[in-house]
Amino acid sequence: MASYKLLLLPGDGIGPEVAGGMQVVLDTLKETGLAAFEIETDLVGGCAIDAHGRPLADETLARAKDADAILLGAVGGPKWASVAYENRPEAGLLRLRKELDLFANLRPAICYPALAEASALKRELVEGLDIMIVRELTGGVYFGEPKEITTLEDGSKRAVDTQVYTTAEIERIAHVAFDLAGKRSGRVASAEKHNVMKSGVLWKEVVTKVHAEHYAQIELEHILADNCAMQLVRRPKQFDVLVTDNLFGDVLSDIAAMLTGSLGMLPSASLGAVDASGLRRALYEPVHGSAPDIAGQDKANPIAMIGSLAMCLRYSFGLGDAADALDGAITDALAGGARTADIAGEGTNPMGTRAMASAVADAL
Amino acid sequence: MASYKLLLLPGDGIGPEVAGGMQVVLDTLKETGLAAFEIETDLVGGCAIDAHGRPLADETLARAKDADAILLGAVGGPKWASVAYENRPEAGLLRLRKELDLFANLRPAICYPALAEASALKRELVEGLDIMIVRELTGGVYFGEPKEITTLEDGSKRAVDTQVYTTAEIERIAHVAFDLAGKRSGRVASAEKHNVMKSGVLWKEVVTKVHAEHYAQIELEHILADNCAMQLVRRPKQFDVLVTDNLFGDVLSDIAAMLTGSLGMLPSASLGAVDASGLRRALYEPVHGSAPDIAGQDKANPIAMIGSLAMCLRYSFGLGDAADALDGAITDALAGGARTADIAGEGTNPMGTRAMASAVADAL
Ligand SMILES: CC(C)[C@H](C(=O)O)[C@@H](O)C(=O)O
Ligand SMILES: CC(C)[C@H](C(=O)O)[C@@H](O)C(=O)O
Numbered sequence: 014m015a016s017y018k019l020l021l022l023p024g025d026g027i028g029p030e031v032a033g034g035m036q037v038v039l040d041t042l043k044e045t046g047l048a049a050f051e052i053e054t055d056l057v058g059g060c061a062i063d064a065h066g067r068p069l070a071d072e073t074l075a076r077a078k079d080a081d082a083i084l085l086g087a088v089g090g091p092k093w094a095s096v097a098y099e100n101r102p103e104a105g106l107l108r109l110r111k112e113l114d115l116f117a118n119l120r121p122a123i124c125y126p127a128l129a130e131a132s133a134l135k136r137e138l139v140e141g142l143d144i145m146i147v148r149e150l151t152g153g154v155y156f157g158e159p160k161e162i163t164t165l166e167d168g169s170k171r172a173v174d175t176q177v178y179t180t181a182e183i184e185r186i187a188h189v190a191f192d193l194a195g196k197r198s199g200r201v202a203s204a205e206k207h208n209v210m211k212s213g214v215l216w217k218e219v220v221t222k223v224h225a226e227h228y229a230q231i232e233l234e235h236i237l238a239d240n241c242a243m244q245l246v247r248r249p250k251q252f253d254v255l256v257t258d259n260l261f262g263d264v265l266s267d268i269a270a271m272l273t274g275s276l277g278m279l280p281s282a283s284l285g286a287v288d289a290s291g292l293r294r295a296l297y298e299p300v301h302g303s304a305p306d307i308a309g310q311d312k313a314n315p316i317a318m319i320g321s322l323a324m325c326l327r328y329s330f331g332l333g334d335a336a337d338a339l340d341g342a343i344t345d346a347l348a349g350g351a352r353t354a355d356i357a358g359e360g361t362n363p364m365g366t367r368a369m370a371s372a373v374a375d376a377l
Numbered sequence: 378m379a380s381y382k383l384l385l386l387p388g389d390g391i392g393p394e395v396a397g398g399m400q401v402v403l404d405t406l407k408e409t410g411l412a413a414f415e416i417e418t419d420l421v422g423g424c425a426i427d428a429h430g431r432p433l434a435d436e437t438l439a440r441a442k443d444a445d446a447i448l449l450g451a452v453g454g455p456k457w458a459s460v461a462y463e464n465r466p467e468a469g470l471l472r473l474r475k476e477l478d479l480f481a482n483l484r485p486a487i488c489y490p491a492l493a494e495a496s497a498l499k500r501e502l503v504e505g506l507d508i509m510i511v512r513e514l515t516g517g518v519y520f521g522e523p524k525e526i527t528t529l530e531d532g533s534k535r536a537v538d539t540q541v542y543t544t545a546e547i548e549r550i551a552h553v554a555f556d557l558a559g560k561r562s563g564r565v566a567s568a569e570k571h572n573v574m575k576s577g578v579l580w581k582e583v584v585t586k587v588h589a590e591h592y593a594q595i596e597l598e599h600i601l602a603d604n605c606a607m608q609l610v611r612r613p614k615q616f617d618v619l620v621t622d623n624l625f626g627d628v629l630s631d632i633a634a635m636l637t638g639s640l641g642m643l644p645s646a647s648l649g650a651v652d653a654s655g656l657r658r659a660l661y662e663p664v665h666g667s668a669p670d671i672a673g674q675d676k677a678n679p680i681a682m683i684g685s686l687a688m689c690l691r692y693s694f695g696l697g698d699a700a701d702a703l704d705g706a707i708t709d710a711l712a713g714g715a716r717t718a719d720i721a722g723e724g725t726n727p728m729g730t731r732a733m734a735s736a737v738a739d740a741l
Contacts, residue, residue: 089572103572133498133611154518154540155573162575169544172579176518176540180533206627208453208467209519211526215536239627243635246497246610263570263603264628271607 016049017330020080022073025059025102026303027313027366028086034315034370035084035322038339041374047335048326053080057109058088058102058303068105074112082329083109083296084321087303111151113294115283116182117189118150118262119324120300122249122269122279127347128356132274138249144269145197145254147190148262150283152182153212155259178212178258183219185286190256191228197253200232204241204257204265216258238265245269270300277301277314277355278343280321282328295329297321307354311365314353316343319373342376349376380413381694384444386437389423389466390667391677391730392450398679398734399448399686402703405738411699412690417444421473422452422466422667432469438476446693447473447660448685451667475515477658479647480546481553482512482626483688484664486613486633486643491711492720496638502613508633509561509618511554512626514647516546517576519623542576542622547583549650554620555592561617564596568605568621568629577602580622602629609633634664641665641678641719642707644685646692659693661685671718675729678717680707683737706740713740 023032043049055073062068068088077083089102096102109115124132124142132139157175164170187203194201203220205213217235224233236244238261244251245268257265270279279301285294299317307313320343327336351372357363364372387396407413419437426432432452441447453466460466473479488496488506496503521539528534551567558565567584569577581599588597600608602625608615609632621629634643643665649658663681671677684707691700715736721727728736 098575098578101572107573133502135497135499138497157537160575162579165543170579171541171543172574172576173521174540174574174576176538177535179529179535206624208465209471209627210536210538211462211524212536212538214462215526215534239631242606242628243631243640246632246635248497260570260573260624261628263573264606264625267603267607268610268632271610276607 016051017081018079019050019052020076020083021052021054022057022083022085023054024057024086024088024303025090026087026305026308028088028303030308030311030313030366031299031315031318032084032086034366035318037370037374038319038322038377041377042335042339045377047338048330048332057085057105059090059093061105062093062096062100062102067100068102069108074108077109077113078294082325084318084325085296085298086318087299087301089303090305092305107155109296110283111156113296114151114285115294115296116149116151116286117186117284118148119193119282119284119328120146120148120266120270120279122146122266122273124273125275125278125344125347128273128275128278130274130358131356132272134246134249134272139272139274142249142273144249144252145193146262146266146269147186147193147254147256148266149182149186149258150262152178153259176210176212176260178215180215180219183216184223186256187220187223188227189284190254191224191231194231194254195228199230200234200253202234202236202241202252202255204236204238204255204261206238208237212258220256241265242268245272266300275356277353278316278320280317280324282321282324284328293329295325297325311367312354313366314355315366315370316373319343319370338377342373345376346372380415381445382443383414383416384440384447385416385418386421386447386449387418388421388450388452388667389454390451390669390672392452392667394672394675394677394730395663395679395682396448396450398730399682401734401738402683402686402741405741406699406703409741411702412694412696421449421469423454423457425469426457426460426464426466431464432466433472438472441473441477442658446689448682448689449660449662450682451663451665453667454669456669471519473660474647475520477660478515478649479658479660480513480515480650481550481648482514483557483646483648483692484510484512484630484634484643486510486630486637488637489639489642489708489711492637492639492642494638494722495720496636498610498613498636503636503638506613506637508613508616509557510626510630510633511550511557511618511620512630513546513550513622514626515623516542517623540574540576540624542579544579544583547580548587550620551584551587552591553648554618555588555595558595558618559592563594564598564617566598566600566605566616566619568600568602568619568625570602572601576622584620605629606632609636630664639720641717642680642684644681644688646685646688648692657693659689661689675731676718677730678719679730679734680737683707683734702741706737709740710736
């Protein structure tokens with residue numbers, strides 16, 4: 014059994030708890046001979062600010078570059094609300110994404126049958142929902158320059174953010190989306206605002222070209238981002254793979270996540286390019302945030318974190334069988350009635366983070 | 378009875394039909410002595426491209442500046458998909474917004490009791506929903522420069538859009554939102570991405586300051602735009618007035634509109650500043666688009682257009698009573714069973730655009 018080098022960055026709020034919950038699953042994976050890991054743990058976000066004065070120390074970044082994969086809990090919280098912009102907790106996460114060139118953010122939005130009732134949408138609209146959002150993660154308005162606030166002569170201010178996309182950036186994310194669609198239903202929707210944004214014009218042009226040249230067998234639809242948001246609410250099952258830029262991806266993936274009724278259950282993968290030796294850098298993290306309001310109370314749902322580990326097995330280590338086993342264990346634990354507070358129906362008695370993680374480990 | 382000068386710009390697709398449907402309502406308003414109008418009609422969008430080679434002729438803009446208010450149907454359609462970016466149909470609408478400085482876009486999202494079942498969301502989540510989205514409309518990434526696509530040495534391209542906001546731009550839209558909230562529930566939520574965007578940092582700072590200095594009695598909540606999109610789906614009734622920038626407003630207002638189950642029914646107002654003589658420039662338009670797929674078939678729902686006229690009576694002419702009467706007529710017509718195809722339940726026989734407009738006029 015190969016052993017992989019994982020860097021674990023629990024982060025802030027409920028991050029440490031959900032990461033802790035994952036430990037029992039890691040142990041079980043090892044015991045059952047499915048996969049073994051060497052784990053280093055380090056700081057990111059608010060806790061790194063507290064320890065080092067900045068949200069990602071250079072040594073942590075070096076470790077991240079050295080690891081086979083990174084598992085991250087969550088960053089941020091009100092405690093660091095007044096930290097300078099350059100040093101805010103989120104900057105640690107953004108630096109990781111950028112420095113490791115993790116340009117492809119995969120966010121599956123799956124509606125678990127056991128939880129369809131928890132969605133705000135009518136059951137028939139979300140039952141069986143399985144969307145894969147492919148969000149560009151290292152470009153766009155998140156990183157474009159200039160990005161600044163200047164003070165004008167009269168003392169008032171002017172803030173600027175810059176959305177930049179190049180052909181190459183769009184091409185590589187388009188390839189990821191079309192490749193994924195080939196293994197799924199064969200359909201891609203690409204969302205932008207080409208009617209208002211030049212980056213949207215280029216986005217549409219490049220996606221169209223990549224499609225025509227390499228993926229003629231895949232069905233491609235272009236959709237305006239505002240309409241896409243509406244359609245996600247109206248008839249979400251019309252989508253399979255949805256590819257979009259960093260900022261629209263931020264919003265659209267959160268909508269898709271919320272549709273499933275189980276935000277606390279959704280994992281994500283942020284992938285780099287495959288290098289000459291066949292390896293790719295990757296970071297896995299739950300879609301949910303640091304949820305400071307319930308931190309430290311053994312209430313948080315660890316399934317998004319465990320699901321992120323399953324994505325890690327699949328995308329970083331090619332352990333599809335182990336990943337399937339783990340995903341199956343999550344479904345089984347849920348079908349067996351295991352519920353944390355966020356997904357418990359009324360009148361039921363929810364279990365804590367550790368108990369839920371154990372339920373998944375047992376099912377495994 | 379005063380007579381007001383309206384510029385009617387039916388535009389493309391279903392625009393002319395819904396604008397035509399409004400005519401019978403205008404007649405009834407006059408007959409009943411509620412309000413009278415002098416109406417000029419002109420071209421905008423694709424039809425203006427066909428006639429003049431550009432989506433808004435200078436003469437039309439001059440007429441728009443001269444009118445007491447503008448009523449617009451919809452612009453755009455596949456026919457003009459290959460028109461150059463600078464001349465696309467939407468550019469006509471954007472030019473009107475910018476040249477008339479219509480910075481405040483009011484988009485009410487109301488769930489009509491008779492239609493709660495049509496929402497994708499569970500009835501109890503949307504019944505009684507009444508949100509007012511206040512979208513900044515003349516700034517942000519829609520108009521910031523540079524906005525261009527350049528070709529790099531290797532033949533690949535680089536697209537840039539620029540999001541710019543100044544203190545003054547944020548101040549004036551914040552005032553609109555707080556003033557509206559004072560006449561409603563007294564709550565404002567302000568959405569941005571201050572954790573990623575400098576314009577979000579300035580937005581939050583200025584909204585906070587305007588609130589502290591002028592509106593201490595109003596409740597203010599800051600919310601990240603991605604979380605706001607989620608919360609709109611999860612528990613929409615938590616919002617009353619929601620103020621946000623041009624791009625987030627585009628997406629969030631479309632989500633809110635879709636929640637109501639009746640996109641074809643939602644009006645909008647785009648307002649300028651009140652000038653020294655107490656007047657303000659204003660444009661009113663349905664939230665729905667040009668819907669080319671059903672154009673020319675007498676199928677479109679004219680209620681959004683009629684509701685836009687009601688907003689015009691209220692915000693441009695101070696005719697609150699006439700506006701209430703018209704809004705009431707819409708509710709009555711619906712309660713009486715009038716339905717166009719978009720809101721007809723299964724097994725019912727929908728009426729056409731003209732019949733629906735007459736039903737509202739009769740109720741008036
Ligand atoms: C924490 C924040 C910077 C981040 C983002 O905006 O990308 C988060 O919302 C996400 O979606 O991962
Ligand atoms: C037609 C288009 C330019 C416009 C926008 O993006 O503002 C539309 O989506 C809207 O919301 O009014």
